[in-house]
Amino acid sequence: MSTIASGRPIVASRTRSAFARQEAMYGYIFLAPWLIGLAVFVLGPMIASFALSATVYGIVKPPEFVGLANFTRMFTDDVQFWPSVGRTALWGATFVPLAIGGALAVALLLNQGMKLTNMYRTGFFLPHLFPTVASIYIWSWLLHPQFGFVNESIFQLTYNLIGTGIEGPAWLASKDWVVPSLIIIALWGAIGGNSMMIFLAGLQGVPKEMYEVAEIDGANAFQRFLNITLPMISPTLFFNLVLGLIAALQAFENAFVATAGGPAYAAYFYSLHIYTTAFKFGEMGYGAALAVVSFITLVTLTYFNFRLSRRWVYYAGEIKD
Amino acid sequence: MSAAASVSHRSVRSRRAFWQYTLGWGGLHVFTILVLLAMMVPLVWALISSFKPSLEIRRVPPVFWPSEFLWQTYPQVIGHSLFPNWAQNTFFISILATLGVMTSAALAGYSFARFRFPGRNLLFGVTISTIMLPDAVRLIPTYLLYYQLGWLNTYLPLIVPFWFGGGAFFIFLFRQFFMTIPIEMDEAAKIDGASYLQVLVFIVLPLSLPVMATVGIIAFINNYNSFIFPLIVLNDAVKFTLPIGLRYFAVGPETDAIPKDNQLLAMSVLMTAPIVTLFFVGQRYFVQGVVMSGIKG
Numbered sequence: 001m002s003t004i005a006s007g008r009p010i011v012a013s014r015t016r017s018a019f020a021r022q023e024a025m026y027g028y029i030f031l032a033p034w035l036i037g038l039a040v041f042v043l044g045p046m047i048a049s050f051a052l053s054a055t056v057y058g059i060v061k062p063p064e065f066v067g068l069a070n071f072t073r074m075f076t077d078d079v080q081f082w083p084s085v086g087r088t089a090l091w092g093a094t095f096v097p098l099a100i101g102g103a104l105a106v107a108l109l110l111n112q113g114m115k116l117t118n119m120y121r122t123g124f125f126l127p128h129l130f131p132t133v134a135s136i137y138i139w140s141w142l143l144h145p146q147f148g149f150v151n152e153s154i155f156q157l158t159y160n161l162i163g164t165g166i167e168g169p170a171w172l173a174s175k176d177w178v179v180p181s182l183i184i185i186a187l188w189g190a191i192g193g194n195s196m197m198i199f200l201a202g203l204q205g206v207p208k209e210m211y212e213v214a215e216i217d218g219a220n221a222f223q224r225f226l227n228i229t230l231p232m233i234s235p236t237l238f239f240n241l242v243l244g245l246i247a248a249l250q251a252f253e254n255a256f257v258a259t260a261g262g263p264a265y266a267a268y269f270y271s272l273h274i275y276t277t278a279f280k281f282g283e284m285g286y287g288a289a290l291a292v293v294s295f296i297t298l299v300t301l302t303y304f305n306f307r308l309s310r311r312w313v314y315y316a317g318e319i320k321d
Numbered sequence: 322m323s324a325a326a327s328v329s330h331r332s333v334r335s336r337r338a339f340w341q342y343t344l345g346w347g348g349l350h351v352f353t354i355l356v357l358l359a360m361m362v363p364l365v366w367a368l369i370s371s372f373k374p375s376l377e378i379r380r381v382p383p384v385f386w387p388s389e390f391l392w393q394t395y396p397q398v399i400g401h402s403l404f405p406n407w408a409q410n411t412f413f414i415s416i417l418a419t420l421g422v423m424t425s426a427a428l429a430g431y432s433f434a435r436f437r438f439p440g441r442n443l444l445f446g447v448t449i450s451t452i453m454l455p456d457a458v459r460l461i462p463t464y465l466l467y468y469q470l471g472w473l474n475t476y477l478p479l480i481v482p483f484w485f486g487g488g489a490f491f492i493f494l495f496r497q498f499f500m501t502i503p504i505e506m507d508e509a510a511k512i513d514g515a516s517y518l519q520v521l522v523f524i525v526l527p528l529s530l531p532v533m534a535t536v537g538i539i540a541f542i543n544n545y546n547s548f549i550f551p552l553i554v555l556n557d558a559v560k561f562t563l564p565i566g567l568r569y570f571a572v573g574p575e576t577d578a579i580p581k582d583n584q585l586l587a588m589s590v591l592m593t594a595p596i597v598t599l600f601f602v603g604q605r606y607f608v609q610g611v612v613m614s615g616i617k618g
Binding site for chain 2: 024025028034035040041043044046052059109112126127129133137141142146148149198243252253278284291292294
């Protein structure tokens, strides 16, 4: 009796562990391509960036260890470093709130329960599908100082309204207007895009009863938005903020295609500085050091984003202690 | 009599409500359509202007409607430039890379969804956190890796990495979808003697067509629009993809008698057309994928 009782579990656990071992083995086998990819194309290069950042390396000669020299050069000797940091920070601080606010506004509009909403949604999403290169070339015509449709409209409108036609700015050709122009172009593609879709899904997840109860309590539309909609979609808002900020601080393609960072370096963002350093001047070590700084900045920013989120992001399913 | 009064009373009220209703909805529709029209201006302008004679693209004041439609710009673009090469390269790379994403991300997603093994949660956490990893930090070392491998100026760097997992976001999409498929399906097949791979290929994947469409469409669009990696990897103009080819064409000198402005606009339109078409064909799946990305945020 006791032998049976003690014997059974042993047999069962032996077969179970053999099965578990087989399951684990197959789990790793199926995961293997990604594990290799993760090591070779993601984490390996990340570590290599840190190693390279301590070297002077121009591909032709082997890398030469220089310690922290790249970083002292960056902070003290590189005339483009701080200005490009400032431009990128400004870009993040203006574009991200505008893009998120715009996307939320469009999502709220499409969440009114209008007929034809699906058609409108597709329309708003269409600009987001435009390859950046195509949208930049189309917009650089629209914003052309002389032949552009935008400046012509400004002129005609002001001429007809106040009697004197106002000449619009030179947009992408002006060092004061190039960043605002890039913001307009990027907003055109962003406010109906992925973040809008995510907001829309978030809005549709807010229980209707909440609004009904608030209405009975006499809350007006603005109060309902502030006290129900915003807290309920705060996880979505947070998600869009985190990924939006990471994307914005890496902004490259728009500025590179439109003016290659010009005129007079006015749109020379940090990622353009990395690109130019590494692939124009062939300074791989210094380029890696610049990339490492951007990586550390982004990780720190994201960390604080998560820390701050505890104060304002509300998860409906979460149990607070 | 009282019944008749209440009926007429109700109809008056409902009529008033009706007017309020229509005015409110009508106003909303008018507003939406106006905003949409404003957003469509660049699109419509590009399409119309690609048919303009080149003098009319550069005219002060600008003309919106062309005096004549020049249809030959499109055949010229297709016949006399590198555009067909670029289009062919882009499709070749995008299709192979997309197949790689679908295959290897499905394998990884299946592993995360169905198998218990030590370190699974840690590996999944690492996988998800790579979504937030900036590309810039990988750019230089991967370039050096491709240099060492002799892969520069070939399509290998734009295809091969996608056969190794295809990226965290797609793995996540597959895992989430697979987790909704009852595990009893797998077990029944396994009792019948199917191997794990057979279960994936013959049981799970046929039930996962929606997520495969989602991943396929988004991966294709991403690869089609990819800019910085082709930019640093490819050197020969003949080998370029559409995004960097277009830029090459725009910054380069005027090469032949055909005006460049028209060609550039026509190229922009032609380049966008496949993406828009793909979106319209698979809109449902595309939207699902985008929404999924926000769920676990």
